[in-house]
Amino acid sequence: MTKDGVQGAGEEEQAQSKKGLKKQQKEAEKAAKKAEKQAKLAEQQTTEEDDFAKDRYGVPPMVQSQQKLDRALVRIQDLTPEMADQLIWLRARIHTSRAKGKQCFLVLRQQQFNIQALVAVGDRASKQMVKFAANINKESIVDVEALVKKVDQKIESCSQQDVELFVERIFVISQAEPRLPLQLDDAVRPDGEGDEDGRATVNQDTKLDNRVIDLRTTTSQAVFRLQSGVCKLFRDTLTTKGFVEIQTPKIISAASEGGANVFTVSYFKTSAYLAQSPQLYKQMCICADFDKVFCVGPVFRAEDSNTHRHLTEFVGLDIEMAFNYHYHEVIESITDTMVQIFKGLRDNFQTEIQTVNRQYPSEPFRFLEPTLRLKYREGLTMLREAGVEMGDEEDLSTPNEKLLGRLVKEKYDTDFYVLDKYPLAVRPFYTMPDPSDSKYSNSYDMFMRGEEILSGAQRIHDASLLTERATHHSIDLEKIKAYIDSFRYGAPPHAGGGIGLERVCMLYLGLHNVRQTSMFPRDPKRLTP
């Protein structure tokens, strides 16, 4: 599987995938032949000599919870030089195996950690046992009893570099099929490296088609551990700030932001929509005196855009908060939350970040505390100084967004900043206009590495102004009657915003495709796995 961009630059994707399939098949055939040969060889060599280590290896019956062994299984990451000369049990996958005469080297893997193990013919292991160990398929799960030994020279290829295991017993708990759709080592190879050595890299679609195996790679393990960290830090920070977590329905009766880009589902005798954002419900909770709420849940967008940063279903981290006098109170609250997340990641997820960087090198994420806040007009001025021609009330295009990100990084050296006071014309109808200049609004976007991650604003909490703005945007008042009505019975001033979890992870790690940070991505062309 060389990179298929070399020949097929102009070809369609389908043809490419066909080619890929063929190649895969060929490779599979090769592998099968090889396996056959090996099997034959093994048979030939297997003499009927007496095997003294018969009980020390094998394939035990399937674990159906017949017995409850009182056996402690050690985690690979705990195997340090302090554990030397202890006899331990562990369960791991066979990452690679390499037989050499009377010895067989295995690399045992457990999540992102791995260790070298050795089966050698001696008074504990027989020839047959070594052969058995060498023939266990990759990715099979084994139970191993082994002696921990210190090594003289560091083992560079493993995460546990100071110790290795001398295997005493080895049992296969779950046998993997001999042929893997993709090799883990190929999947973690940095983009440039494969080309130089003529070694294979795996393209994105193959990875996503075999997501379960791809998720086993160290890179994926690190990405999703970090993602879980983002969620946890988000929840923890907001909870300490006095926020309440809410759960909102995802099946809604009316589209909140125009019907064009929502999914329609049939709902008994009528139809319903999948929520684009919990916007309406967050605001209703504010009107219901919850004061500060947040919500973590799926968000659906039926936009047919196939870009590196759009998904049709993603996890939204939404915040809505009532404030006292100025919506900057809310901006400060949100940016502080983000900074806490960044700090938490910087301090607690350094291993994960470095693991991802090994495959996808990127600069460490930089930020300021308190967060830099620029005005939209300042941003425009910076762009104009750089030679971009833009109207005062024009929205930022994606390239301009990126350019502005670069300019801000150049001057302030931060990858995270807020752009405040957007033109009213480019924001949704419920955005509060700026009191001093009606061309602008009390709305803001937040950017990470020059890409938008959050879009928020002060919302209009006055029913009559809301009606006026809705009419101005020529929205059918009947359809949003319930929404407007919720502000009739006293509503506090409030503001908020929504963040895409996948985007935050992608941009924090400096990855190039949001599918890398979505466990099972959904886009207009992908519904499985």
Place this chain on the structure above:
Amino acid sequence: MPMYQVKPINGSEIKIDLPTCMYKLPNVHAQASSCSEHALQNGELDPAVAALELRQDEIMRRLYELKAAVEGLAKTVTTPDADLDVTVTSLSQSPTSTAFRGTSDLDSLLGKDLGALRDVVINASPTRPPLTLLVLHGLLCQRYRVLSTVHVHSSVAAVPPALLSCLGPQHADSYTRQRFQLGFTLIWKDVPKLQMKFSVQNMCPIEGEANVARFLFRLLSPYPSEPALATLIDSWVDTAFLQLAEGSTKERATVLRALNSSLGQEPWLAGPELSLADIACYCCVRQTCSSTPANVQRWLKACDNLGHFSSTLPLLQ
């Protein structure tokens, strides 16, 4: 008039019959002579000239007043042992007039106003807080409407609270950025050398506290036009940062001797007025030297009296 007067040869009134189909012009000769005569005789001035004279007088009077005021101020400021109340000077500047002057000044100094805040970004390491710049920040605040913000960069783990509040309390109007003339953004960051970024498009980052100090001081007052004096100031600034701040004990002692002898002759380092030389040397002496000779001590006290340096005090411990 020191000339003879000659009587007109003709009778003063000659009647000529003029045709009526032509434009009438006043007789130039007749009018001039009669006017000057009239003026001479009565000793009176033309009202237009009188008005002009009056206006000039008024302008001169105001200029003298201004000069006197400035001299008075200069006396109090430049006399080292003058007992000066800081608050009075800062209050005495009327906000509107300075603001107006400030805008025009900044336009001429920094180029055209493009409708956005001119933001001076300074990256400084928290291990070596730039005292000189904090003093200059205080002076800038007296002159312009400055939006000052302090940030901590992610490359720095923790910053002492004194450094976070070193630019004073946050401005009450800080949410309206366009109301300010100048932004002063101090970022505590892990940098080997202090760094200033202003106009990313046209300027490379300026490195070194001394150079940044020169830039900021020029926003406050023009450099002396006399080359010798300007060079003297520059040389003192260099001495302060290269020899006082970073030098060995021996070098420091040499500089202190030089300071002492210079301050024996003049109240300030570069002549009769406070300059950047004094600010830079003051900060470096305070930061590094424990004991100082007599003249330097007097000068340090004079600096303290000015009150510009009070912002550095919490950071000196």
